[in-house]
Amino acid sequence: MLLHDFLTNAAALLPKKCVLADNGRRTSYEQLQRMANSFALSLLHHGLKKGDRVGIYLENSLESVVSIFGTLIAGGVFVVINPQVKRKKLSYILDDCTIRFLVCQSKSVESLSEICNPDQCHLFVVGPQDSFHRSAAVGHKTITTISFRQASDPHNGATPPPPKTISIDLASLTYTSGSTGQPKGVMLTHLNMVTAADSITTYLENRSDDIILNYLPLSFDYGLYQVLMAIRFGGTVVLKKAFVYPYSAIETIVKEKITGLPLVPAMASLLLDLKNLRSYDLSSVRYITNTGQALAPSLSRGLRNAFPGASLYSMYGLTECKRVSYLPPEQIDIRPQSVGIAIPNTEVWLMDENGNRIDKPGITGELVIRGAHVMKGYWNKPQETQQVLKKGRYQDEKVLLSGDYFTMDSEGYLYFVARKDDIIKSGGERISPKEIEDVLYSLPGVSEAAVIGVPDKILGNSLRAFVVLGQGINRSAGEILQHCAKNLERSRVPGHIEIRTSLPKSQNGKISKRELYLETGKSED
Numbered sequence: 217m218l219l220h221d222f223l224t225n226a227a228a229l230l231p232k233k234c235v236l237a238d239n240g241r242r243t244s245y246e247q248l249q250r251m252a253n254s255f256a257l258s259l260l261h262h263g264l265k266k267g268d269r270v271g272i273y274l275e276n277s278l279e280s281v282v283s284i285f286g287t288l289i290a291g292g293v294f295v296v297i298n299p300q301v302k303r304k305k306l307s308y309i310l311d312d313c314t315i316r317f318l319v320c321q322s323k324s325v326e327s328l329s330e331i332c333n334p335d336q337c338h339l340f341v342v343g344p345q346d347s348f349h350r351s352a353a354v355g356h357k358t359i360t361t362i363s364f365r366q367a368s369d370p371h372n373g374a375t376p377p378p379p380k381t382i383s384i385d386l387a388s389l390t391y392t393s394g395s396t397g398q399p400k401g402v403m404l405t406h407l408n409m410v411t412a413a414d415s416i417t418t419y420l421e422n423r424s425d426d427i428i429l430n431y432l433p434l435s436f437d438y439g440l441y442q443v444l445m446a447i448r449f450g451g452t453v454v455l456k457k458a459f460v461y462p463y464s465a466i467e468t469i470v471k472e473k474i475t476g477l478p479l480v481p482a483m484a485s486l487l488l489d490l491k492n493l494r495s496y497d498l499s500s501v502r503y504i505t506n507t508g509q510a511l512a513p514s515l516s517r518g519l520r521n522a523f524p525g526a527s528l529y530s531m532y533g534l535t536e537c538k539r540v541s542y543l544p545p546e547q548i549d550i551r552p553q554s555v556g557i558a559i560p561n562t563e564v565w566l567m568d569e570n571g572n573r574i575d576k577p578g579i580t581g582e583l584v585i586r587g588a589h590v591m592k593g594y595w596n597k598p599q600e601t602q603q604v605l606k607k608g609r610y611q612d613e614k615v616l617l618s619g620d621y622f623t624m625d626s627e628g629y630l631y632f633v634a635r636k637d638d639i640i641k642s643g644g645e646r647i648s649p650k651e652i653e654d655v656l657y658s659l660p661g662v663s664e665a666a667v668i669g670v671p672d673k674i675l676g677n678s679l680r681a682f683v684v685l686g687q688g689i690n691r692s693a694g695e696i697l698q699h700c701a702k703n704l705e706r707s708r709v710p711g712h713i714e715i716r717t718s719l720p721k722s723q724n725g726k727i728s729k730r731e732l733y734l735e736t737g738k739s740e741d
Contacts, residue, residue, distance in 0.1 A: 220288035238455040253373030255286030266291040271318040291380030298435035334359040401595030412538035424450035428476040431459040473500040480725035512657040562587040583618040640669035661689035681710040
Protein backbone atom coordinates (compact mmCIF):
# COMPACT_ATOMS: atom_id res chain seq x y z
CA MET A 217 0.00 0.00 0.00
CA LEU A 218 1.09 3.56 -0.76
CA LEU A 219 0.45 6.45 1.61
CA HIS A 220 -2.04 8.18 -0.69
CA ASP A 221 -4.00 4.92 -1.00
CA PHE A 222 -5.36 5.84 2.44
CA LEU A 223 -7.34 8.63 0.79
CA THR A 224 -8.29 6.68 -2.33
CA ASN A 225 -9.71 3.80 -0.30
CA ALA A 226 -11.57 6.00 2.19
CA ALA A 227 -13.05 8.18 -0.57
CA ALA A 228 -14.37 5.08 -2.31
CA LEU A 229 -16.03 3.77 0.87
CA LEU A 230 -17.11 7.05 2.51
CA PRO A 231 -17.36 9.67 -0.26
CA LYS A 232 -19.77 12.04 1.52
CA LYS A 233 -18.34 11.73 5.03
CA CYS A 234 -16.53 14.76 6.50
CA VAL A 235 -12.80 14.10 6.60
CA LEU A 236 -11.64 17.58 7.59
CA ALA A 237 -13.08 20.53 9.50
CA ASP A 238 -10.94 23.66 9.47
CA ASN A 239 -11.58 27.38 9.80
CA GLY A 240 -15.33 26.96 9.42
CA ARG A 241 -15.00 24.70 6.36
CA ARG A 242 -16.05 21.06 6.18
CA THR A 243 -14.60 18.87 3.44
CA SER A 244 -15.80 15.41 2.42
CA TYR A 245 -13.54 12.53 1.44
CA GLU A 246 -14.73 12.81 -2.17
CA GLN A 247 -13.95 16.55 -2.28
CA LEU A 248 -10.50 16.04 -0.76
CA GLN A 249 -9.74 13.27 -3.25
CA ARG A 250 -10.78 15.43 -6.21
CA MET A 251 -8.77 18.43 -4.99
CA ALA A 252 -5.69 16.26 -4.43
CA ASN A 253 -6.04 14.69 -7.89
CA SER A 254 -6.37 18.13 -9.45
CA PHE A 255 -3.29 19.42 -7.64
CA ALA A 256 -1.33 16.33 -8.71
CA LEU A 257 -2.26 16.99 -12.36
CA SER A 258 -1.20 20.63 -11.98
CA LEU A 259 2.18 19.62 -10.56
CA LEU A 260 2.74 17.25 -13.46
CA HIS A 261 1.62 19.90 -15.96
CA HIS A 262 4.23 22.30 -14.58
CA GLY A 263 7.01 19.75 -14.86
CA LEU A 264 7.15 17.69 -11.67
CA LYS A 265 9.24 14.56 -12.08
CA LYS A 266 9.05 11.49 -9.87
CA GLY A 267 10.84 12.18 -6.57
CA ASP A 268 10.82 15.97 -6.90
CA ARG A 269 10.39 17.78 -3.59
CA VAL A 270 7.31 19.92 -2.97
CA GLY A 271 7.53 22.32 -0.04
CA ILE A 272 4.37 23.12 1.95
CA TYR A 273 4.90 26.41 3.77
CA LEU A 274 1.45 26.83 5.33
CA GLU A 275 -0.32 26.78 8.66
CA ASN A 276 -2.60 23.83 9.39
CA SER A 277 -5.34 23.99 6.75
CA LEU A 278 -7.26 22.15 4.06
CA GLU A 279 -4.71 23.48 1.55
CA SER A 280 -1.89 21.81 3.49
CA VAL A 281 -3.65 18.44 3.40
CA VAL A 282 -4.52 18.78 -0.31
CA SER A 283 -0.86 19.62 -1.01
CA ILE A 284 0.38 16.56 0.86
CA PHE A 285 -1.85 14.07 -0.91
CA GLY A 286 -1.59 15.81 -4.30
CA THR A 287 2.19 15.62 -4.09
CA LEU A 288 2.07 11.90 -3.29
CA ILE A 289 -0.40 11.16 -6.09
CA ALA A 290 1.87 12.97 -8.57
CA GLY A 291 4.88 10.90 -7.45
CA GLY A 292 6.59 13.71 -5.55
CA VAL A 293 8.03 14.00 -2.03
CA PHE A 294 6.31 16.41 0.35
CA VAL A 295 8.22 18.64 2.78
CA VAL A 296 6.02 20.37 5.36
CA ILE A 297 7.78 23.50 6.67
CA ASN A 298 6.53 25.34 9.74
CA PRO A 299 5.55 28.87 8.62
CA GLN A 300 7.12 30.19 11.84
CA VAL A 301 10.58 29.02 10.77
CA LYS A 302 13.15 31.81 10.47
CA ARG A 303 14.47 32.99 7.11
CA LYS A 304 17.96 31.48 7.48
CA LYS A 305 16.62 28.01 8.29
CA LEU A 306 13.96 28.24 5.57
CA SER A 307 16.57 29.17 2.98
CA TYR A 308 18.74 26.24 4.09
CA ILE A 309 15.86 23.75 3.74
CA LEU A 310 14.84 25.03 0.31
CA ASP A 311 18.42 24.72 -0.95
CA ASP A 312 19.29 21.49 0.85
CA CYS A 313 16.58 19.37 -0.77
CA THR A 314 16.21 21.47 -3.94
CA ILE A 315 12.54 22.34 -3.56
CA ARG A 316 10.94 22.40 -7.05
CA PHE A 317 7.50 23.65 -6.00
CA LEU A 318 6.48 25.59 -2.91
CA VAL A 319 2.92 26.08 -1.65
CA CYS A 320 2.60 29.30 0.31
CA GLN A 321 0.27 32.12 1.37
CA SER A 322 0.01 35.18 -0.85
CA LYS A 323 1.47 37.32 1.96
CA SER A 324 4.70 35.26 1.78
CA VAL A 325 5.32 35.64 -1.96
CA GLU A 326 7.54 38.71 -1.75
CA SER A 327 9.83 37.38 0.96
CA LEU A 328 10.01 33.92 -0.63
CA SER A 329 10.86 35.40 -4.00
CA GLU A 330 14.02 36.80 -2.44
CA ILE A 331 15.35 33.41 -1.35
CA CYS A 332 13.91 31.01 -3.96
CA ASN A 333 15.94 30.07 -7.00
CA PRO A 334 13.75 31.20 -9.94
CA ASP A 335 15.35 28.63 -12.24
CA GLN A 336 14.19 25.69 -10.15
CA CYS A 337 11.19 26.71 -8.01
CA HIS A 338 7.55 27.57 -8.78
CA LEU A 339 5.21 29.02 -6.15
CA PHE A 340 1.66 27.72 -5.75
CA VAL A 341 -0.03 30.59 -3.95
CA VAL A 342 -2.97 30.27 -1.56
CA GLY A 343 -5.12 33.39 -1.58
CA PRO A 344 -7.39 35.48 -3.81
CA GLN A 345 -6.23 35.69 -7.41
CA ASP A 346 -5.83 39.47 -7.21
CA SER A 347 -3.63 39.30 -4.10
CA PHE A 348 -0.47 38.25 -5.96
CA HIS A 349 1.12 38.74 -9.35
CA ARG A 350 1.53 36.00 -11.93
CA SER A 351 5.29 36.43 -11.50
CA ALA A 352 7.48 37.96 -8.83
CA ALA A 353 10.65 39.90 -9.57
CA VAL A 354 13.98 38.50 -8.36
CA GLY A 355 16.63 40.90 -9.54
CA HIS A 356 16.53 40.69 -13.31
CA LYS A 357 14.71 37.33 -13.19
CA THR A 358 11.15 36.32 -12.32
CA ILE A 359 9.75 33.44 -10.31
CA THR A 360 6.59 31.74 -11.52
CA THR A 361 3.50 32.00 -9.31
CA ILE A 362 0.41 29.82 -9.80
CA SER A 363 -3.02 30.07 -8.19
CA PHE A 364 -3.44 27.17 -5.77
CA ARG A 365 -7.21 27.56 -5.96
CA GLN A 366 -7.16 26.92 -9.71
CA ALA A 367 -4.53 24.19 -9.39
CA SER A 368 -6.70 22.27 -6.91
CA ASP A 369 -10.10 22.85 -8.54
CA PRO A 370 -12.13 19.71 -7.66
CA HIS A 371 -13.89 19.86 -11.04
CA ASN A 372 -10.58 18.93 -12.69
CA GLY A 373 -9.82 16.01 -10.40
CA ALA A 374 -12.29 13.29 -11.31
CA THR A 375 -9.52 11.05 -12.62
CA PRO A 376 -6.11 10.76 -10.94
CA PRO A 377 -2.89 10.51 -12.98
CA PRO A 378 -1.39 7.03 -13.49
CA PRO A 379 0.53 5.71 -10.43
CA LYS A 380 4.22 6.59 -10.41
CA THR A 381 5.58 5.23 -7.11
CA ILE A 382 6.09 1.98 -5.24
CA SER A 383 6.28 1.44 -1.50
CA ILE A 384 10.07 1.85 -1.18
CA ASP A 385 10.04 5.28 -2.85
CA LEU A 386 10.35 8.40 -0.71
CA ALA A 387 7.10 9.94 0.50
CA SER A 388 8.35 12.77 2.72
CA LEU A 389 11.25 14.69 4.15
CA THR A 390 10.84 15.92 7.72
CA TYR A 391 13.46 18.39 8.91
CA THR A 392 14.60 18.02 12.49
CA SER A 393 17.33 19.62 14.58
CA GLY A 394 20.87 18.56 13.72
CA SER A 395 23.83 18.12 16.05
CA THR A 396 25.87 20.54 13.93
CA GLY A 397 23.17 23.21 14.15
CA GLN A 398 21.90 22.56 10.62
CA PRO A 399 18.53 20.78 10.26
CA LYS A 400 18.54 17.18 9.04
CA GLY A 401 16.04 15.95 6.47
CA VAL A 402 14.65 12.61 7.66
CA MET A 403 13.88 10.49 4.58
CA LEU A 404 10.73 8.41 5.00
CA THR A 405 9.36 6.04 2.37
CA HIS A 406 5.74 5.11 1.75
CA LEU A 407 6.48 1.79 3.47
CA ASN A 408 7.95 3.57 6.52
CA MET A 409 4.92 5.80 6.96
CA VAL A 410 2.23 3.21 6.19
CA THR A 411 3.88 0.83 8.68
CA ALA A 412 3.93 3.48 11.42
CA ALA A 413 0.33 4.55 10.81
CA ASP A 414 -0.92 0.96 10.85
CA SER A 415 0.94 0.18 14.07
CA ILE A 416 -0.29 3.25 15.95
CA THR A 417 -3.93 2.90 14.88
CA THR A 418 -3.74 -0.74 16.02
CA TYR A 419 -2.83 -0.02 19.65
CA LEU A 420 -5.08 3.05 19.82
CA GLU A 421 -7.90 0.84 18.52
CA ASN A 422 -9.02 3.59 16.18
CA ARG A 423 -12.34 3.26 14.37
CA SER A 424 -14.22 5.18 11.70
CA ASP A 425 -16.35 7.14 14.18
CA ASP A 426 -13.26 8.69 15.82
CA ILE A 427 -13.03 12.49 15.61
CA ILE A 428 -9.56 13.88 16.34
CA LEU A 429 -8.83 17.43 17.48
CA ASN A 430 -5.42 18.44 16.13
CA TYR A 431 -3.68 21.66 17.18
CA LEU A 432 -0.22 20.24 16.49
CA PRO A 433 1.56 21.63 13.41
CA LEU A 434 1.70 19.31 10.39
CA SER A 435 5.45 20.05 10.23
CA PHE A 436 5.67 18.05 13.49
CA ASP A 437 5.23 14.33 12.75
CA TYR A 438 2.93 13.97 15.76
CA GLY A 439 0.56 16.46 14.12
CA LEU A 440 1.01 15.11 10.59
CA TYR A 441 0.10 11.56 11.60
CA GLN A 442 -3.17 12.68 13.17
CA VAL A 443 -4.34 13.48 9.64
CA LEU A 444 -2.73 10.46 7.96
CA MET A 445 -4.12 8.03 10.52
CA ALA A 446 -7.63 9.49 10.50
CA ILE A 447 -7.79 9.09 6.74
CA ARG A 448 -6.39 5.57 7.10
CA PHE A 449 -9.35 4.46 9.25
CA GLY A 450 -12.00 6.73 7.73
CA GLY A 451 -12.28 9.15 10.64
CA THR A 452 -12.57 12.93 10.90
CA VAL A 453 -9.97 15.55 11.87
CA VAL A 454 -10.83 18.94 13.33
CA LEU A 455 -7.74 20.87 12.28
CA LYS A 456 -6.70 23.98 14.20
CA LYS A 457 -3.83 26.39 13.58
CA ALA A 458 -2.46 26.98 17.07
CA PHE A 459 -3.24 26.20 20.69
CA VAL A 460 -3.70 29.75 21.98
CA TYR A 461 -7.08 29.82 23.75
CA PRO A 462 -7.66 26.78 26.01
CA TYR A 463 -11.35 27.60 26.44
CA SER A 464 -11.77 27.47 22.67
CA ALA A 465 -10.29 23.96 22.69
CA ILE A 466 -12.74 22.82 25.37
CA GLU A 467 -15.67 24.33 23.49
CA THR A 468 -14.53 22.53 20.32
CA ILE A 469 -14.33 19.22 22.19
CA VAL A 470 -17.92 19.64 23.35
CA LYS A 471 -19.32 20.95 20.06
CA GLU A 472 -17.60 18.43 17.76
CA LYS A 473 -17.85 15.49 20.20
CA ILE A 474 -14.12 14.88 19.96
CA THR A 475 -13.01 11.31 20.71
CA GLY A 476 -9.23 11.60 20.21
CA LEU A 477 -7.10 14.29 21.86
CA PRO A 478 -3.35 14.39 21.08
CA LEU A 479 -1.43 16.63 23.50
CA VAL A 480 2.03 17.71 24.56
CA PRO A 481 2.66 18.60 28.24
CA ALA A 482 2.45 22.37 27.68
CA MET A 483 -1.04 21.98 26.22
CA ALA A 484 -2.12 19.70 29.05
CA SER A 485 -0.90 22.22 31.62
CA LEU A 486 -2.89 25.07 30.02
CA LEU A 487 -6.06 22.97 29.89
CA LEU A 488 -5.78 21.91 33.51
CA ASP A 489 -5.28 25.51 34.63
CA LEU A 490 -8.88 26.27 33.56
CA LYS A 491 -10.85 26.77 36.77
CA ASN A 492 -14.22 25.40 35.62
CA LEU A 493 -12.98 22.54 33.45
CA ARG A 494 -15.11 19.96 35.26
CA SER A 495 -18.29 21.89 34.43
CA TYR A 496 -18.01 20.90 30.75
CA ASP A 497 -19.28 17.62 29.32
CA LEU A 498 -16.07 15.99 28.08
CA SER A 499 -17.44 12.46 28.03
CA SER A 500 -16.99 12.07 24.25
CA VAL A 501 -13.19 11.88 24.62
CA ARG A 502 -12.23 8.22 24.30
CA TYR A 503 -8.45 8.55 24.39
CA ILE A 504 -5.70 11.10 25.04
CA THR A 505 -2.15 10.71 23.77
CA ASN A 506 1.10 12.37 24.86
CA THR A 507 4.56 12.23 23.33
CA GLY A 508 7.63 14.38 22.80
CA GLN A 509 8.20 14.74 26.55
CA ALA A 510 6.97 12.76 29.53
CA LEU A 511 3.89 13.99 31.39
CA ALA A 512 4.54 15.06 34.96
CA PRO A 513 2.61 12.84 37.40
CA SER A 514 0.47 15.83 38.40
CA LEU A 515 -0.54 16.40 34.76
CA SER A 516 -1.29 12.72 34.29
CA ARG A 517 -3.55 12.70 37.34
CA GLY A 518 -5.18 15.95 36.31
CA LEU A 519 -6.02 14.70 32.82
CA ARG A 520 -7.57 11.50 34.15
CA ASN A 521 -9.67 13.47 36.60
CA ALA A 522 -10.82 15.96 33.96
CA PHE A 523 -11.48 13.26 31.33
CA PRO A 524 -12.61 10.28 33.44
CA GLY A 525 -13.88 8.31 30.44
CA ALA A 526 -10.65 8.64 28.43
CA SER A 527 -7.73 6.24 28.19
CA LEU A 528 -4.38 8.01 28.55
CA TYR A 529 -1.53 6.80 26.34
CA SER A 530 2.03 7.85 27.18
CA MET A 531 4.29 7.31 24.16
CA TYR A 532 7.89 7.68 23.02
CA GLY A 533 9.10 8.20 19.49
CA LEU A 534 11.69 9.62 17.14
CA THR A 535 11.19 11.45 13.86
CA GLU A 536 13.54 8.84 12.37
CA CYS A 537 10.94 6.09 12.85
CA LYS A 538 7.87 8.01 14.06
CA ARG A 539 6.95 5.87 17.09
CA VAL A 540 8.85 3.37 19.24
CA SER A 541 6.77 2.54 22.31
CA TYR A 542 3.50 3.11 24.13
CA LEU A 543 2.30 2.48 27.67
CA PRO A 544 -1.03 0.61 27.76
CA PRO A 545 -3.45 2.77 29.80
CA GLU A 546 -4.03 0.04 32.36
CA GLN A 547 -0.30 0.16 33.22
CA ILE A 548 -0.12 3.86 34.02
CA ASP A 549 -0.59 3.37 37.79
CA ILE A 550 1.54 0.22 37.87
CA ARG A 551 4.47 1.70 35.91
CA PRO A 552 4.00 5.51 36.03
CA GLN A 553 7.60 6.21 35.00
CA SER A 554 7.59 3.88 31.98
CA VAL A 555 7.17 4.89 28.33
CA GLY A 556 5.87 1.41 27.65
CA ILE A 557 6.55 -1.50 25.38
CA ALA A 558 7.44 -1.68 21.69
CA ILE A 559 4.61 -0.74 19.34
CA PRO A 560 3.15 -3.55 17.18
CA ASN A 561 5.46 -4.82 14.42
CA THR A 562 8.56 -3.36 16.10
CA GLU A 563 11.50 -4.89 17.98
CA VAL A 564 13.58 -2.92 20.50
CA TRP A 565 16.53 -3.75 22.72
CA LEU A 566 19.29 -1.98 24.69
CA MET A 567 22.94 -1.89 23.69
CA ASP A 568 26.02 -1.23 25.84
CA GLU A 569 28.91 1.07 24.91
CA ASN A 570 30.70 -1.82 23.15
CA GLY A 571 27.73 -2.52 20.88
CA ASN A 572 26.64 -5.66 22.76
CA ARG A 573 23.00 -6.44 23.42
CA ILE A 574 21.99 -6.07 27.09
CA ASP A 575 19.94 -9.04 28.29
CA LYS A 576 19.67 -8.27 32.00
CA PRO A 577 16.86 -6.01 33.26
CA GLY A 578 17.65 -2.72 34.97
CA ILE A 579 20.92 -2.05 33.09
CA THR A 580 21.22 1.30 31.30
CA GLY A 581 21.95 1.19 27.58
CA GLU A 582 21.19 2.90 24.28
CA LEU A 583 17.83 2.00 22.74
CA VAL A 584 17.97 0.27 19.34
CA ILE A 585 14.94 0.01 17.04
CA ARG A 586 14.23 -2.55 14.34
CA GLY A 587 11.25 -2.33 12.00
CA ALA A 588 9.89 -1.35 8.60
CA HIS A 589 9.22 2.18 9.90
CA VAL A 590 12.94 2.98 10.35
CA MET A 591 13.94 5.85 8.06
CA LYS A 592 15.99 5.49 4.90
CA GLY A 593 18.52 8.03 6.18
CA TYR A 594 19.25 11.77 6.39
CA TRP A 595 19.05 13.72 3.14
CA ASN A 596 22.51 14.76 1.88
CA LYS A 597 24.12 13.65 5.16
CA PRO A 598 25.79 10.24 4.66
CA GLN A 599 28.11 10.57 7.66
CA GLU A 600 25.31 11.43 10.09
CA THR A 601 23.23 8.62 8.57
CA GLN A 602 26.04 6.13 9.23
CA GLN A 603 26.20 7.23 12.87
CA VAL A 604 22.60 6.16 13.57
CA LEU A 605 21.80 3.44 11.01
CA LYS A 606 23.89 0.36 11.78
CA LYS A 607 24.10 -3.12 10.32
CA GLY A 608 21.47 -5.42 11.83
CA ARG A 609 21.74 -9.11 12.55
CA TYR A 610 20.37 -10.05 9.12
CA GLN A 611 21.97 -9.41 5.74
CA ASP A 612 21.43 -5.90 4.29
CA GLU A 613 19.30 -4.90 7.31
CA LYS A 614 19.75 -1.58 9.09
CA VAL A 615 18.68 -0.83 12.67
CA LEU A 616 18.28 2.60 14.25
CA LEU A 617 20.34 3.82 17.19
CA SER A 618 18.12 6.20 19.10
CA GLY A 619 20.77 8.27 20.86
CA ASP A 620 18.72 7.83 24.05
CA TYR A 621 19.59 5.90 27.20
CA PHE A 622 16.95 3.62 28.74
CA THR A 623 16.56 0.78 31.16
CA MET A 624 14.20 -2.14 30.54
CA ASP A 625 12.44 -4.31 33.11
CA SER A 626 11.95 -8.07 32.91
CA GLU A 627 8.64 -7.67 31.07
CA GLY A 628 10.04 -5.44 28.32
CA TYR A 629 8.81 -2.09 29.64
CA LEU A 630 11.12 0.84 28.85
CA TYR A 631 12.21 3.63 31.21
CA PHE A 632 13.82 6.74 29.76
CA VAL A 633 17.06 7.82 31.44
CA ALA A 634 18.48 10.61 29.27
CA ARG A 635 19.54 11.64 25.82
CA LYS A 636 23.19 10.97 25.19
CA ASP A 637 23.70 14.68 24.59
CA ASP A 638 21.82 15.61 27.79
CA ILE A 639 24.00 13.66 30.21
CA ILE A 640 25.69 16.17 32.52
CA LYS A 641 29.23 15.46 33.71
CA SER A 642 29.55 17.08 37.13
CA GLY A 643 32.19 16.41 39.79
CA GLY A 644 33.36 13.34 37.91
CA GLU A 645 29.88 11.80 37.76
CA ARG A 646 27.56 11.28 34.80
CA ILE A 647 24.16 12.65 35.86
CA SER A 648 20.82 12.28 34.11
CA PRO A 649 18.81 15.51 34.28
CA LYS A 650 15.59 13.49 34.14
CA GLU A 651 16.35 11.99 37.57
CA ILE A 652 16.37 15.49 39.05
CA GLU A 653 13.40 16.68 36.98
CA ASP A 654 11.32 13.74 38.25
CA VAL A 655 12.01 14.84 41.83
CA LEU A 656 11.07 18.42 40.99
CA TYR A 657 7.81 17.28 39.39
CA SER A 658 7.01 15.24 42.51
CA LEU A 659 6.72 18.48 44.50
CA PRO A 660 3.05 19.58 44.45
CA GLY A 661 2.59 22.77 42.48
CA VAL A 662 5.45 22.29 40.03
CA SER A 663 4.01 22.32 36.51
CA GLU A 664 7.23 22.50 34.44
CA ALA A 665 10.86 21.72 35.20
CA ALA A 666 14.14 21.54 33.30
CA VAL A 667 17.70 20.90 34.45
CA ILE A 668 20.87 21.79 32.53
CA GLY A 669 24.59 21.85 33.22
CA VAL A 670 26.33 25.23 33.49
CA PRO A 671 30.14 25.44 33.07
CA ASP A 672 31.92 25.42 36.43
CA LYS A 673 35.68 25.68 37.04
CA ILE A 674 35.63 23.16 39.88
CA LEU A 675 32.87 20.67 38.98
CA GLY A 676 33.15 20.87 35.21
CA ASN A 677 29.41 21.56 35.16
CA SER A 678 27.13 22.70 37.96
CA LEU A 679 23.44 21.82 37.97
CA ARG A 680 20.88 24.54 37.34
CA ALA A 681 17.14 23.90 37.61
CA PHE A 682 14.38 25.99 36.05
CA VAL A 683 10.90 25.64 37.53
CA VAL A 684 7.43 26.92 36.63
CA LEU A 685 4.76 26.82 39.33
CA GLY A 686 1.07 26.21 38.72
CA GLN A 687 -1.45 29.02 38.83
CA GLY A 688 -1.87 30.40 42.36
CA ILE A 689 1.04 28.34 43.80
CA ASN A 690 3.65 30.12 45.90
CA ARG A 691 6.93 28.37 46.66
CA SER A 692 10.39 29.78 47.25
CA ALA A 693 13.60 28.55 45.66
CA GLY A 694 14.69 27.51 49.14
CA GLU A 695 11.65 25.24 49.58
CA ILE A 696 12.31 23.60 46.22
CA LEU A 697 15.99 23.15 47.04
CA GLN A 698 15.09 21.58 50.38
CA HIS A 699 12.77 19.12 48.59
CA CYS A 700 15.62 18.15 46.27
CA ALA A 701 18.02 17.67 49.17
CA LYS A 702 15.56 15.28 50.84
CA ASN A 703 15.13 13.15 47.73
CA LEU A 704 18.44 13.25 45.89
CA GLU A 705 22.07 12.40 46.54
CA ARG A 706 24.14 15.46 47.36
CA SER A 707 25.89 15.41 43.97
CA ARG A 708 22.50 15.64 42.23
CA VAL A 709 21.06 18.56 44.16
CA PRO A 710 20.95 21.62 41.87
CA GLY A 711 23.35 24.41 42.78
CA HIS A 712 20.79 26.97 41.66
CA ILE A 713 16.99 27.04 41.39
CA GLU A 714 15.39 29.63 39.12
CA ILE A 715 11.60 30.11 39.30
CA ARG A 716 10.03 31.40 36.08
CA THR A 717 6.57 32.16 34.77
CA SER A 718 7.27 30.06 31.65
CA LEU A 719 10.01 28.06 29.94
CA PRO A 720 11.05 28.47 26.30
CA LYS A 721 9.37 25.99 23.95
CA SER A 722 10.29 24.57 20.57
CA GLN A 723 7.85 24.86 17.67
CA ASN A 724 6.60 21.41 18.66
CA GLY A 725 5.72 22.44 22.22
CA LYS A 726 8.67 20.78 23.97
CA ILE A 727 10.73 22.59 26.58
CA SER A 728 13.75 23.93 24.69
CA LYS A 729 16.87 23.21 26.72
CA ARG A 730 18.88 24.66 23.87
CA GLU A 731 17.34 28.06 24.56
CA LEU A 732 18.10 27.66 28.26
CA TYR A 733 21.72 26.83 27.43
CA LEU A 734 22.00 29.88 25.21
CA GLU A 735 20.42 32.10 27.85
CA THR A 736 23.00 30.99 30.40
CA GLY A 737 25.87 31.51 27.95
CA LYS A 738 26.63 27.85 27.34
CA SER A 739 27.65 27.13 23.76
CA GLU A 740 26.54 23.92 22.09
CA ASP A 741 29.60 22.77 20.21
